[in-house]
Amino acid sequence: MNDYLIKAxxxxxxxxxxxxxxxxxxxxxxxxxxTWPAASAAFGRLLTASLIMGAMYKEDQMLTIRIDGGGPIGEMVTVVDAHGTIKGTIENPEVHISQKDKLAVGMVVGTNGFIHVTKDIKIRDTFTSSAKLQTGEIADDFTYYFAASEQIPSSVGLGVLVNENNEVFASGGFILQLMPGATEETINKIEINIQEMKPISELINEGLKPEDIIQLITLGDHEFIEEMPLVYRCDCSRNRFEKGLISLGQKELDQLSNEGHPVQITCQFCKKHYEFSIQEILDLVDLAKK
Ligand SMILES: [Zn+2]
Structure with a gap:
C-alpha cells in the first residue's frame, strides 16, 4: 500500500x-x-502527525514542527508542506529503550520541553506557537497542543511497529477535530468508537486503509473530501548550500579556504554530501564581496 492521507x-x-x-x-x-527502534517510533509518529497537520493548510504554506523533550534522542524537526511532502531530522537517531516489550517512546523523547509549530503562511512573517510536552508519546502532545495553542478539541492517534530486523512495517495515524456545532451525543459516540479501536499501528498492520480507520471512528457517518499521496522528499541542492556559504560572509569563507582542504557539507534532512573545493570556496568569496 502506498502512503496516503484521507480527509473526511x-x-x-x-x-x-x-x-x-x-x-x-x-x-x-x-x-x-x-534510527534505532524506539527512535524510529518517535520520529515516525512525529512525521505522521506533521503530514496530517500540513494537510490542514493550503497551497504554498509550510510548517516546521520541533519537539525537544530533553530525552536521549534530543531534538526532532520536521518541515512539511500542504501537499504531503515532508523531510525531517533527529538529533540522536541511535537510541533505543523498551519497556514491557513496548517501544518506550515517551522515555526517549522526554517531557521536559515543548512542541513548537512555526507557520509560514506566506502573507506575513512566520509565527510560532508552542505547548508544553505532556507525555512525550507524541499523540498526547499534539492533542494538548491543539487544545492549548489553537483552542481546537482534538483526538490524536499515532503508531509505528518495528520488526526484529528493526525495519518499520506499519505506521500511521489519525487526527480528529471537533468543529463548532459538535453535539455531546456526537462526542460520546466518537469516544466510545475510539476506545473500542485497536492501536492504530496494529490496524495498519492488519491491512486497514486510512478510509477504514475513518469508518471505525464514525461507523459510517462521514463523507470523504480529499485523498493526498504522502512522500519523504528533500529539496536540497548544491545551489542552496552555495547560497548558505555565501551568506557566511567574506571573512568566514576566507578562513575556510585557508584551512587548505575541501569543505564537506552533509544535508541534515537527507544525508546527501556536497563537497566544495578550495577554488570553489574562493569563487564564493568573490560572490560574497558583491
Ligand atoms: Zn537534503
Missing amino acids: YAFNGTVRIYAASTTNLVEEARQIHG
Missing part, C-alpha cells in the same frame, strides 16, 4: 478527520537517519 467530514460537518498510512516513508526515514 463526519456527523453533518461538525467533525473533521484525517487518517494516514505512512509505513513506506517512515521506513525510508529510518534508512536515511539510521
Whole structure:
C-alpha cells in the first residue's frame, strides 16, 4: 500500500478527520537517519502527525514542527508542506529503550520541553506557537497542543511497529477535530468508537486503509473530501548550500579556504554530501564581496 492521507467530514460537518498510512516513508526515514527502534517510533509518529497537520493548510504554506523533550534522542524537526511532502531530522537517531516489550517512546523523547509549530503562511512573517510536552508519546502532545495553542478539541492517534530486523512495517495515524456545532451525543459516540479501536499501528498492520480507520471512528457517518499521496522528499541542492556559504560572509569563507582542504557539507534532512573545493570556496568569496 502506498502512503496516503484521507480527509473526511463526519456527523453533518461538525467533525473533521484525517487518517494516514505512512509505513513506506517512515521506513525510508529510518534508512536515511539510521534510527534505532524506539527512535524510529518517535520520529515516525512525529512525521505522521506533521503530514496530517500540513494537510490542514493550503497551497504554498509550510510548517516546521520541533519537539525537544530533553530525552536521549534530543531534538526532532520536521518541515512539511500542504501537499504531503515532508523531510525531517533527529538529533540522536541511535537510541533505543523498551519497556514491557513496548517501544518506550515517551522515555526517549522526554517531557521536559515543548512542541513548537512555526507557520509560514506566506502573507506575513512566520509565527510560532508552542505547548508544553505532556507525555512525550507524541499523540498526547499534539492533542494538548491543539487544545492549548489553537483552542481546537482534538483526538490524536499515532503508531509505528518495528520488526526484529528493526525495519518499520506499519505506521500511521489519525487526527480528529471537533468543529463548532459538535453535539455531546456526537462526542460520546466518537469516544466510545475510539476506545473500542485497536492501536492504530496494529490496524495498519492488519491491512486497514486510512478510509477504514475513518469508518471505525464514525461507523459510517462521514463523507470523504480529499485523498493526498504522502512522500519523504528533500529539496536540497548544491545551489542552496552555495547560497548558505555565501551568506557566511567574506571573512568566514576566507578562513575556510585557508584551512587548505575541501569543505564537506552533509544535508541534515537527507544525508546527501556536497563537497566544495578550495577554488570553489574562493569563487564564493568573490560572490560574497558583491
Ligand atoms: Zn537534503
